[in-house]
Amino acid sequence: MTTLAGKIALITGAGSGMGLKTAQLLARDGATVVLIGRRQEALDSVEDSIRADGGIAHAMRADITDADDVTRVLDRVRTELGPVDVLVNNAGSSSSVLNPQWLPHEEWRQVLEVNLTAVFQLTQAVLPGMLGRSTGTIVTVSSLAAVNPNLLGGAAYGAAKAGVRNFMTFLHNTFRNQGLRAITVLPGEADTPILDNRARPPAEEERASMVQPEDVAEAIRLAVTLPQRVVLQEMVVAPTRQRDTSTDIEISRGVGAPADAATQA
Template sequence: MGLRGKVCIITGGGSGIGRASALMMAEEGAVVVTVGRTYSKVEQVRDEIAASGGTAEAYSVDVGDKDAVVNMVNEVLSKYGKVDVLVNNAGHSSPHRMLMTTTPEDIRSVMDSNLSGSVFCSQAVVPAMKEAGEGTIINVSSMAGVSASPLAGMSYSAAKSAVINFTAFLNAELRNTGIRASVVIPGEVDTPILDNRPVVPSEEARETMVTAEDTAEAITLIARLPQRAAIPELIIRPTWLRDTSAEVNIA
């Protein structure tokens, strides 16, 4: 059956991994709900899907705002009657990377977008998934959550580590409900978030990185698996691992 007819909510859906996942899932017949803070970006993705004959919705939502998340999910449930797949992809880093430069706002903002947003979106969809007896939650983390990286920064590394643990908790709590949770852990991905680094990677360096489309392939693979099968954790990294020591020293 794959994704045809499945209702998939994708946060951070206006660019990068979220955009690539939305387009890919729509190609496979899913009804895609793109969610992002900047409406013009998710609207563009929605229109691109519609122009290709697909079905999509666009919502401007800050996933760190629980009430806004609940309202969005309730609208989707009212219109389509279900949510089959949730991709918690929204998240950003901070320009302040190190311990002593990190501000309270850095921590709050990064944790809200990466962790709190994943929790709030999951809380909003789980009751309907339980009632349906099945569902898929895919959280997007980072290798920075496995091995803390000065390039990614303290707040981002901590938040992405929490996302990995949150996924394990979901699987423990939702065991035998028919709901499966997966975490996708990409290495360096060539997305706009790299432009926030103290040293922006060169075009040559970006050519060896995993792309947003590569990561979307991993997300779509998990989403389309028969419900009897689950991938709790999937790591996708570049084949060629570049030397980042000079960038780390500057960071």
Template sequence: MGDPDGRRTKPLDGRTALVTGAGTGIGRETALMLAGEGARVVLVGRRRHLLDEVAAAVSDAGGTAFARSARVEDADEMRELAVWTREAAGPVDVLVNNAGGAGPTGDLRGLGEDEWNAVMGVNLTGVYLLTRAVLPHMLERGGGTVITVSSLAALHPTPLGGAPYGAAKAGVRNFTAYLRAAYRDAHIRATCILPGEVDTPAHDGRSVPPSRERRAAMVRPEDVARAVLLCATLPGRTVIEELVIAPTVSTPPRLSGP
């Protein structure tokens, strides 16, 4: 399929996609894949230098990217982000809520309120704030797609992930179901993706990183990104409501670390 000039028509041509946590891991791979299918991608994260690197990679591949440093848990910054995106790249057609992270404390007895609130903020409150900010624009234009990356910790919480992380990821799953039920007849597609352990740079910061064998068995960021791409490029008449992505083989024994 192509246009009169012979160029292949891509499924996201003319669309704007906003991806949070876009500097590394799942967010980075998702942004690259969405741009590869024609989307103008807006890259959001805390570390601007990483966003700039992803934007450069998108540009080198012939795509269009915009980078903005922001904290998803800050309501004012999310409102400003929605306005800035509309002016710089166009109204959001595809929102990928990917920013997230677990705290350092696994044992509830040592978990402080500050850590609880911080984990809830980036994993749950941030999803609510940004979705709320872009939803009116989607409704004005007759529809849109909201894809939120949760975790299998929403279904099977573990001490490794920690109490606030599992609770927040369960919350986002519920929030996505609410969004779908409330707005599906207004052509808002809301998808929740629940990956198992993913081999991302986040593991490097653990006090005892997972073993090489364990990491080799994990889901890769590009695997999740391909799932996001599928959800974003299906015809508007179809929505993937929920998608679980898990390693094919069982996790190998913990030979060196959690």
């Protein structure tokens, strides 16, 4: 393991869940963490917790789907802190309607913008500096929905997570010999706030056996703190026990359907 002292780590979706836990772990390893998200109050709370633990953190509110906002934040980071050494693309979003029969176009676009397009925009912003220094690490949280898509995550979410997995593999294949480590993390069902938006939010006892945010954060920490000569290209972080999701899937099938859906089928 290597220390992250002197390294700048930018983490999206840092106000809660996996992003919060990842920021705390990387800060404990010495990184200066930049917390990115849409809710300033949540980011400030994470910043306070890291500083109370002796770490260095900077909360910077931004909409990662807005290219101008991305440019503004990255310019501020470079000016005030220095070049980004580690980018963790953690922010995610899912649609409320999961069945492509009824999925509104706007929900489709919003999910792809957060989970795929924003990753591209942030990567494009930090890539020149990393390649210029012949070192850098980009971690993106995809999902097992990328390889086993179904109504649990929904059509838009599965497509976006598959797309970002492909993009990260492209980065690995294209730039590894220029010193870039491109790492994809594929969590299985995880107990994060995104579950609250499901057609049937899982009960507490179901969530207890799922992957926890700190589990994914530990995987990210491992990948980031290994020597630069080593890349964990892809990591699956899944629950040991797999629960029966058939009821959830059937409930999700009809969400967003018009009242006369049965007669249209």
